[in-house]
Amino acid sequence: METSAMASLSASNHVARVLSVASHVADVDSSSRIASSWRRCLISHKLDPARQGPPQTLTEAEVRHVAEPMEQLIRQATPELEDLARVLRDAGYCVNLADPSATMLWSRLPGAADTEIFMRWKVYTGSNFSEAFEGTNGLGTALAEQKPILVHRDEHFRAQWSMFSCAVTPLFDEAGRLAGAVNITSCRDDLSRTAHQLALAVAIEAARRIEAAIFRGHFRNAWIATVPGDGGSGLLAYDDDRRIVGACRSARALLGLTDGLIASGIDLSRYIKFDHQAARGTDAPVELRRADGSSMGQGHITPPLRARSSARPIASRREGPVDRFDALHRLAGRDPGLIKSVKRLRSIGDHNLPVLLHGETGVGKDVFARAIHAASNRARNNYVALNCAAMPESLIDAELFGYEAGAFTGARRDGSKGLIVQADGGTLFLDEIGDMPIALQTRLLRVLENREVWPLGALKPMPVDIRLISATHRDLGRMAEEGAFRADLYFRLRGLEVRLPALRERADRDDVIRQIASEEAPFCRLSQEAWSLLSTYPYPGNMRQLRHLLRLAGCTAENGIITDADLDLPPFGGRAEPDLAATERATITEALRKHGGRVTEAARALKLSRATLYRKIKTLKIEAAQ
Numbered sequence: 115m116e117t118s119a120m121a122s123l124s125a126s127n128h129v130a131r132v133l134s135v136a137s138h139v140a141d142v143d144s145s146s147r148i149a150s151s152w153r154r155c156l157i158s159h160k161l162d163p164a165r166q167g168p169p170q171t172l173t174e175a176e177v178r179h180v181a182e183p184m185e186q187l188i189r190q191a192t193p194e195l196e197d198l199a200r201v202l203r204d205a206g207y208c209v210n211l212a213d214p215s216a217t218m219l220w221s222r223l224p225g226a227a228d229t230e231i232f233m234r235w236k237v238y239t240g241s242n243f244s245e246a247f248e249g250t251n252g253l254g255t256a257l258a259e260q261k262p263i264l265v266h267r268d269e270h271f272r273a274q275w276s277m278f279s280c281a282v283t284p285l286f287d288e289a290g291r292l293a294g295a296v297n298i299t300s301c302r303d304d305l306s307r308t309a310h311q312l313a314l315a316v317a318i319e320a321a322r323r324i325e326a327a328i329f330r331g332h333f334r335n336a337w338i339a340t341v342p343g344d345g346g347s348g349l350l351a352y353d354d355d356r357r358i359v360g361a362c363r364s365a366r367a368l369l370g371l372t373d374g375l376i377a378s379g380i381d382l383s384r385y386i387k388f389d390h391q392a393a394r395g396t397d398a399p400v401e402l403r404r405a406d407g408s409s410m411g412q413g414h415i416t417p418p419l420r421a422r423s424s425a426r427p428i429a430s431r432r433e434g435p436v437d438r439f440d441a442l443h444r445l446a447g448r449d450p451g452l453i454k455s456v457k458r459l460r461s462i463g464d465h466n467l468p469v470l471l472h473g474e475t476g477v478g479k480d481v482f483a484r485a486i487h488a489a490s491n492r493a494r495n496n497y498v499a500l501n502c503a504a505m506p507e508s509l510i511d512a513e514l515f516g517y518e519a520g521a522f523t524g525a526r527r528d529g530s531k532g533l534i535v536q537a538d539g540g541t542l543f544l545d546e547i548g549d550m551p552i553a554l555q556t557r558l559l560r561v562l563e564n565r566e567v568w569p570l571g572a573l574k575p576m577p578v579d580i581r582l583i584s585a586t587h588r589d590l591g592r593m594a595e596e597g598a599f600r601a602d603l604y605f606r607l608r609g610l611e612v613r614l615p616a617l618r619e620r621a622d623r624d625d626v627i628r629q630i631a632s633e634e635a636p637f638c639r640l641s642q643e644a645w646s647l648l649s650t651y652p653y654p655g656n657m658r659q660l661r662h663l664l665r666l667a668g669c670t671a672e673n674g675i676i677t678d679a680d681l682d683l684p685p686f687g688g689r690a691e692p693d694l695a696a697t698e699r700a701t702i703t704e705a706l707r708k709h710g711g712r713v714t715e716a717a718r719a720l721k722l723s724r725a726t727l728y729r730k731i732k733t734l735k736i737e738a739a740q
């Protein structure tokens with residue numbers, strides 16, 4: 115038989131095998147990642163294993179554009195990748211770095227004998243090997259599953275890639291987010307799967323070193339603890355006050371750390387304990403203990419760069435602290451609007467400018483406010499929060515402004531300092547400020563204007579220095595226009611107004627979903643169907659809803675795969691965009707029905723002003739009440 119005829123016979127055998135396994139994967143071996151990926155390619159991506167043709171390839175200008183946001187990562191990874199390419203060149207491997215969408219952005223081809231084949235098949239910079247286009251392949255599948263993988267020869271989905279063997283490991287950035295992948299591919303048919311497995315281990319080690327370089331570079335002004343763990347050690351960054359400011363992906367999984375906890379400036383001692391004095395002066399390993407005193411094994415502590423290059427004793431140095439805006443930058447992710455807001459916050463520096471956060475429930479207003487506090491020169495002092503919607507007027511009054519002993523019946527015997535005084539020198543966060551009763555708005559305004567507070571029953575005011583951050587999901591501007599909120603207070607609150615977008619509006623929504631999935635269900639992966647549901651659902655409860663549903667899904671998932679059946683998505687808007695007007699119309703109609711059409715009572719129940727309710731009745735064309 116001629117060579118070309120033999121090749122086409124083996125290609126058609128391959129296609130038949132892929133189709134049979136992918137259609138019956140449940141009967142064959144549901145634990146096989148390759149079989150599951152074939153099934154994804156066939157069922158979800160609707161790919162044809164027999165299709166031939168080169169991968170999609172970008173022009174040079176397009177590559178430059180795509181590589182721009184990855185520039186720093188590429189620079190940090192290059193020394194390791196060059197080493198890897200040197201070690202593996204003789205075995206005929208090419209080495210590539212790809213972005214999270216599986217586009218190769220950096221490549222080193224092996225010696226001349228092997229290079230021609232990579233060039234012919236366009237395995238080089240600019241080509242895209244996403245699983246959704248090219249089917250099961252090292253890069254695409256490792257990125258889809260966010261796990262290292264070896265895809266050996268006829269394990270590829272498309273017959274045409276069967277001459278290649280690819281070992282790929284994903285790369286995660288300093289905040290544990292997927293940042294790209296390291297790929298090594300060989301076309302030598304004399305290399306066994308075991309030999310490739312060894313090469314994969316070498317690539318994983320190189321990726322670990324790249325991740326450590328990224329982490330250490332990012333947190334160069336922080337202390338860094340290396341924490342031992344079963345699946346490799348984790349890195350934790352903390353500041354001079356021993357508050358955690360960053361954690362790599364392994365440390366997050368190891369210690370259960372989340373963005374929210376890190377943003378709140380949580381204490382290192384809640385997770386690990388060790389002799390700080392001893393650790394400061396030595397490079398030797400230190401004994402690490404958990405908060406409950408049990409041993410974690412030995413770790414290492416690396417001092418901040420400023421301390422390393424200094425002759426002065428570390429303990430006496432305080433300048434050049436960790437970038438306190440890290441938490442805010444992490445919360446902003448890659449959303450352009452949020453990035454702009456964080457830049458504005460950075461530019462106002464330590465000026466005591468009030469901040470008004472605006473956003474739907476669960477978008478992260480409290481977490482963001484904590485991060486603003488952590489980024490300020492008030493970070494060492496108290497962060498005190500009060501939700502104005504959760505309390506009756508009399509309680510807010512007592513809680514916020516405090517009272518003297520015996521000020522009213524039922525008061526504590528020794529009085530109460532009040533939250534404003536507790537926040538002295540620090541930050542006061544008033545959530546749902548739109549629900550603050552008018553009388554209290556007047557008192558709050560006086561505190562802000564005079565910088566002093568009169569606790570109930572006190573004979574003289576107490577001076578206070580607070581930074582106020584307030585938050586609302588309401589249109590305060592309109593409420594002020596309609597007289598439902600004091601206009602002078604509104605203008606005072608909005609020194610800087612920050613809009614926190616709903617999750618469905620975030621430009622980086624997919625990143626956020628991936629990040630929260632890796633925190634809430636770290637040992638699971640999402641099926642393609644689950645992913646399509648998650649990436650189109652409107653999330654009326656935003657981040658909070660996403661967290662809860664992924665936490666639950668992580669518990670119910672079988673074989674480590676979250677399917678659509680594990681996702682408890684209430685029918686709100688279903689897969690389509692939410693119909694907010696319809697929801698609002700239904701809520702108002704129901705409130706009016708309950709209160710016999712009496713607008714004042716319905717408005718009170720809905721926590722709206724009468725004027726706002728009338729306006730809504732008109733704009734939403736609610737007929738029964740008109």
Ligand SMILES: Nc1ncnc2c1ncn2[C@@H]1O[C@H](COP(=O)(O)OP(=O)(O)OP(=O)(O)O)[C@@H](O)[C@H]1O
Nearest residue numbers: 373374445474475476477478479480481657658661
């Ligand atoms: N950028 C983010 N990334 C990941 N998780 C987040 C992010 N922002 C908020 N969260 C998580 O979402 C949940 C809700 O956050 P938070 O309480 O700050 O929201 P909120 O807007 O103040 O809600 P509400 O208006 O109901 O008080 C928390 O579990 C928090 O950890």
